[in-house]
Amino acid sequence: MTDDDALDNYNNDWLNQYKGTSKLALRPGNTKDVATILKYCNEKKLAVTPQGGNTGLVGGSVPLFDEVIVSLSRMNKVLDFDEVSGIVVCEAGCVLQDLDNWLADRGHMVPLDLGAKGSCHIGGNVATNAGGLRYLRYGSLHGSVLGMETVLPSGEVLDSMSRLRKDNTGYDVKQLFIGSEGTLGAITKLAISVPRRPLSVNTMFLALKDFDAVCQTYSEARRQLAEVLSAVEFADRPSLDILFSEFPDIHREPFQDKYPFHMLIEVSGSDMNHDREKMDTFLEHCMMEGLIQDGVVAQDTQQSLALWALREDITMALAQAGHVYKYDFSLPLDHFYTIVEEMRERLSKVSIETHTVGYGHVGDSNVHLNICTPGKRGVTPEVMDVIEPFVYDFVRDHAGSISAEHGLGQMKPDKIFHTKSHTSVDIMKQIKTVFDPNGIMNPYKHVSYHTELAKEVS
Amino acid sequence: MTDDDALDNYNNDWLNQYKGTSKLALRPGNTKDVATILKYCNEKKLAVTPQGGNTGLVGGSVPLFDEVIVSLSRMNKVLDFDEVSGIVVCEAGCVLQDLDNWLADRGHMVPLDLGAKGSCHIGGNVATNAGGLRYLRYGSLHGSVLGMETVLPSGEVLDSMSRLRKDNTGYDVKQLFIGSEGTLGAITKLAISVPRRPLSVNTMFLALKDFDAVCQTYSEARRQLAEVLSAVEFADRPSLDILFSEFPDIHREPFQDKYPFHMLIEVSGSDMNHDREKMDTFLEHCMMEGLIQDGVVAQDTQQSLALWALREDITMALAQAGHVYKYDFSLPLDHFYTIVEEMRERLSKVSIETHTVGYGHVGDSNVHLNICTPGKRGVTPEVMDVIEPFVYDFVRDHAGSISAEHGLGQMKPDKIFHTKSHTSVDIMKQIKTVFDPNGIMNPYKHVSYHTELAKEVS
Numbered sequence: 001m002t003d004d005d006a007l008d009n010y011n012n013d014w015l016n017q018y019k020g021t022s023k024l025a026l027r028p029g030n031t032k033d034v035a036t037i038l039k040y041c042n043e044k045k046l047a048v049t050p051q052g053g054n055t056g057l058v059g060g061s062v063p064l065f066d067e068v069i070v071s072l073s074r075m076n077k078v079l080d081f082d083e084v085s086g087i088v089v090c091e092a093g094c095v096l097q098d099l100d101n102w103l104a105d106r107g108h109m110v111p112l113d114l115g116a117k118g119s120c121h122i123g124g125n126v127a128t129n130a131g132g133l134r135y136l137r138y139g140s141l142h143g144s145v146l147g148m149e150t151v152l153p154s155g156e157v158l159d160s161m162s163r164l165r166k167d168n169t170g171y172d173v174k175q176l177f178i179g180s181e182g183t184l185g186a187i188t189k190l191a192i193s194v195p196r197r198p199l200s201v202n203t204m205f206l207a208l209k210d211f212d213a214v215c216q217t218y219s220e221a222r223r224q225l226a227e228v229l230s231a232v233e234f235a236d237r238p239s240l241d242i243l244f245s246e247f248p249d250i251h252r253e254p255f256q257d258k259y260p261f262h263m264l265i266e267v268s269g270s271d272m273n274h275d276r277e278k279m280d281t282f283l284e285h286c287m288m289e290g291l292i293q294d295g296v297v298a299q300d301t302q303q304s305l306a307l308w309a310l311r312e313d314i315t316m317a318l319a320q321a322g323h324v325y326k327y328d329f330s331l332p333l334d335h336f337y338t339i340v341e342e343m344r345e346r347l348s349k350v351s352i353e354t355h356t357v358g359y360g361h362v363g364d365s366n367v368h369l370n371i372c373t374p375g376k377r378g379v380t381p382e383v384m385d386v387i388e389p390f391v392y393d394f395v396r397d398h399a400g401s402i403s404a405e406h407g408l409g410q411m412k413p414d415k416i417f418h419t420k421s422h423t424s425v426d427i428m429k430q431i432k433t434v435f436d437p438n439g440i441m442n443p444y445k446h447v448s449y450h451t452e453l454a455k456e457v458s
Numbered sequence: 459m460t461d462d463d464a465l466d467n468y469n470n471d472w473l474n475q476y477k478g479t480s481k482l483a484l485r486p487g488n489t490k491d492v493a494t495i496l497k498y499c500n501e502k503k504l505a506v507t508p509q510g511g512n513t514g515l516v517g518g519s520v521p522l523f524d525e526v527i528v529s530l531s532r533m534n535k536v537l538d539f540d541e542v543s544g545i546v547v548c549e550a551g552c553v554l555q556d557l558d559n560w561l562a563d564r565g566h567m568v569p570l571d572l573g574a575k576g577s578c579h580i581g582g583n584v585a586t587n588a589g590g591l592r593y594l595r596y597g598s599l600h601g602s603v604l605g606m607e608t609v610l611p612s613g614e615v616l617d618s619m620s621r622l623r624k625d626n627t628g629y630d631v632k633q634l635f636i637g638s639e640g641t642l643g644a645i646t647k648l649a650i651s652v653p654r655r656p657l658s659v660n661t662m663f664l665a666l667k668d669f670d671a672v673c674q675t676y677s678e679a680r681r682q683l684a685e686v687l688s689a690v691e692f693a694d695r696p697s698l699d700i701l702f703s704e705f706p707d708i709h710r711e712p713f714q715d716k717y718p719f720h721m722l723i724e725v726s727g728s729d730m731n732h733d734r735e736k737m738d739t740f741l742e743h744c745m746m747e748g749l750i751q752d753g754v755v756a757q758d759t760q761q762s763l764a765l766w767a768l769r770e771d772i773t774m775a776l777a778q779a780g781h782v783y784k785y786d787f788s789l790p791l792d793h794f795y796t797i798v799e800e801m802r803e804r805l806s807k808v809s810i811e812t813h814t815v816g817y818g819h820v821g822d823s824n825v826h827l828n829i830c831t832p833g834k835r836g837v838t839p840e841v842m843d844v845i846e847p848f849v850y851d852f853v854r855d856h857a858g859s860i861s862a863e864h865g866l867g868q869m870k871p872d873k874i875f876h877t878k879s880h881t882s883v884d885i886m887k888q889i890k891t892v893f894d895p896n897g898i899m900n901p902y903k904h905v906s907y908h909t910e911l912a913k914e915v916s
Contacts, residue, residue: 084677084791085823107681131624139651140623142633143601156881164788165598165822166589167859168637169866169874170905171886175600175633179626193597196684219542223565226654226728227685270684274732330622333542364623365543401625408627416627423614428629430892434885447628 010069013062014055014119015319018410020063022049029074031149031157031188038186038440039155041068047443048153050182052124053095055116057326058409060128060181064444070186072123078102079189080163087146087163089191092123109197111138115312123187129179131405136363137230137268138195141178147191148174150184153436163191176431181407182442184435198230198268200275203304204283207259207294211337214261217291218333218362221265224282228275231266232363236340239314239357242372246317251310255294263362264311314359315368321355322374325387328360329367330401336367339394343369346386354383366404392418413449425450468527471520472513472577473777476868478521480507487532489607489615489646496644496898497613499526505901506611508640510582511553513574515784516867518586518639522902528644530581536560537647538621545604545621547649550581567655569596573770581645587637589863591770594821595688595726596653599636605649606632608642611894621649634889639865640900642893656688656726658733661762662741665717665752669795672719675749676791676820679723682740686733689724690821691769694798697815700830701768704775709768713752721820722769772817773826779813780832783845786818787825788859794825797852801827804844812841824862850876871907883908 010025012018028034041048049067056062063069072093080089086108090099097117100110112125114132124130126141126148138144147162160174177184208214218232237260243251269275279297286292298304318324331339340358347354352373360368369391373383395402396418408416416425428447435441439451468483470476486492499506507525514520521527530551538547544566548557555575558568570583572590582588584599584606596602605620618632635642666672676690695718701709727733737755744750756762776782789797798816805812810831818826827849831841853860854876866874874883886905890897897909 139601143597166862168861403626404624434888
């Protein structure tokens with residue numbers, strides 16, 4: 001594909017924050033064709049950007065210059081399913097929601113769910129080690145990805161396609177590809193351990209007076225809801241204010257009064273009565289103890305979706321409101337919200353109007369700190385200088401991660417030293433060279449950014 | 459430590475199957491001392507064997523020759539615990555049971571349990587990627603190990619001590635150490651995600667007529683018991699026959715009749731009534747459908763331990779009965795038990811008395827195939843020639859793993875090509891060289907076996 005219009009989708013990310021100038025996007029239909037492409041590019045030292053659904057938030061799947069785009073979108077078949085053990089084998093280009101629907105018909109689910117599920121690919125999810133909404137329950141892809149087929153730049157196929165839960169024979173090389181953002185090779189097939197789909201799902205939306213109450217409520221949820229707890233999400237007042245003002249026809253205040261903090265807690269299990277009973281006991285306890293100020297419980301799937309949308313639509317509301325400075329941090333709960341407060345305080349002194357909001361996956365200590373400048377204004381140095389490097393220093397000083405689930409991409413590869421040592425990055429660079437000695441895979445991003453080889457290419 | 463008697467414990471494994479001739483075992487008390495030792499050995503090109511509780515089954519922690527043993531046993535402190543998020547930080551030498559007891563006092567548990575828990579170290583568990591009894595519920599250490607501190611042969615400390623559930627900044631290098639069997643460096647500290655300890659635990663022991671019923675019962679357990687299912691274990695008739703004949707005072711037939719197959723199913727959750735109700739519905743269904751022939755349910759902790767002992771004591775009964783040829787395979791359930799049947803059939807033709815038994819973690823497709831020759835006879839070529847290479851070929855031909863959870867150690871590094879490609883092993887060798895260019899770490903074993911460097915050392 002070389003037509004400029006047709007290439008636009010491949011050269012841009014979905015939020016139009018990153019833009020490349022690639023002249024060539026290839027859509028191979030099988031592993032052999034991926035191998036032929038990579039081998040050719042490797043011999044000619046042509047840079048390559050593997051691409052999934054292109055829904056990342058750090059520009060990892062978007063070329064910077066004239067990289068050859070290798071889209072996995074045609075490789076979208078489910079290949080096998082072991083219903084007794086719950087193991088699915090599929091190609092990397094399966095759209096997450098399609099794969100989940102396919103499994104739903106068979107009583108199972110992908111152990112991963114995120115806002116972009118209608119477009120993102122399972123291969124891209126693995127390449128970026130996506131976290132998402134139910135990480136708390138189903139854990140990391142490092143645990144649930146059982147097997148992987150990848151094509152190396154040499155054109156060799158690295159077949160780690162185990163369909164087994166356990167396999168201790170040598171180093172677990174495939175783990176390196178989970179979160180490698182296309183810098184080591186192209187993921188072509190996956191075997192994933194998939195859980196039974198819960199028969200009962202209950203969602204509640206809670207109002208809280210301070211962040212301490214959020215932490216206590218989370219702790220109580222882990223204790224009382226234990227094995228049926230499937231999500232613990234969080235949004236502050238300013239997040240919801242923007243949501244209600246941007247989407248007044250769709251969303252409105254769920255409570256009579258306004259509260260500074262909100263949580264969405266989801267419970268899912270195999271028995272509706274048991275789950276409801278646990279939830280009622282939990283809610284009663286939290287009310288009695290004064291942990292929560294108010295709460296609504298979804299009575300059906302429709303209401304549950306509406307409550308989830310209060311959390312999930314914040315991202316879109318912010319994007320509609322203006323330019324968004326997006327940050328995705330892991331921070332211990334002690335400092336999970338102080339970064340939002342300190343940022344807001346700092347920005348109160350600049351001349352431009354800013355809205356500093358915090359939301360995210362409190363159950364995973366993963367905060368999305370977003371700063372929105374209303375209107376059509378893009379990045380302004382006055383705002384940026386107040387945000388960076390302050391936020392990265394804050395995260396380093398409080399033993400956090402500068403990228404919890406979004407990755408480094410082209411947005412922040414140069415920030416890696418804030419939370420990783422030189423020893424660690426040096427090992428990463430050597431590993432990169434083992435897989436990709438010519439540095440053709442997704443250069444200028446992630447660990448590729450730190451290899452000299454990558455800089456010589458293209 | 460250089461006294462020969464004192465060294466015996468370090469030079470021998472617990473089953474006395476492997477024996478080294480090391481003259482020096484060191485017991486450093488902190489990371490800095492580990493670094494000093496490794497740096498010195500690396501400079502002098504002295505081979506090193508890191509050692510945990512020395513309870514492995516493939517000789518990975520036992521030296522072959524005069525390797526310097528670095529025991530982590532003095533580094534056994536719990537360093538930190540985040541009760542809200544459920545994250546524990548500890549030194550690698552913590553005994554698994556001690557760590558679990560410590561967490562039990564705080565309402566949590568290690569997401570790992572195995573027979574050797576009273577001696578094995580958490581660092582050794584991670585270095586060997588131990589699976590154990592509740593893998594089905596709590597998943598792989600690749601998912602639950604959040605942070606790791608390791609010392610490289612150069613003496614550099616690789617600090618990946620994230621206490622965060624999510625951290626997508628660069629390659630997840632620590633994953634390579636999970637299952638590396640001490641061939642890359644020494645694990646000194648860990649941060650682990652730990653679940654709430656269930657308030658209710660129920661155990662049942664079932665009798666079944668054939669292996670097909672075992673698979674169907676497992677599938678039904680995943681469907682009905684879902685989120686409360688915590689173990690699905692398996693033992694065949696000959697396993698229990700040996701158990702009852704070796705330990706007649708402790709164990710006896712739990713059913714009036716004898717049955718060819720047995721399962722232990724454990725259910726654990728946060729509400730005793732709910733769990734019991736799910737279990738009763740499940741059992742009733744299985745009886746009605748003719749899936750199970752008989753079943754006993756533990757009425758208290760004592761009875762539960764007695765049922766678990768029926769499964770856990772099989773290993774000791776076999777060891778007491780004679781020489782045991784031990785194999786630990788992952789196999790798709792279609793072939794999980796056929797390997798036991800075929801092996802038994804083949805061995806029926808040799809002149810020596812053999813007992814071929816199969817037991818293991820059916821929920822993880824992990825079968826322990828054990829062949830016992832009664833009496834004081836050791837390895838006999840007549841028996842061995844019938845077993846190997848047949849078993850490894852069988853596993854390869856049925857897309858299994860030659861080592862599900864025990865690892866390669868010194869027992870089977872040469873068998874790796876049965877289930878891993880040359881491309882894959884070649885990448886492993888290069889990774890080994892990145893971390894350990896002089897090849898001093900645990901040579902002659904695991905991937906070290908395949909590096910020329912390792913063979914020159916010592």
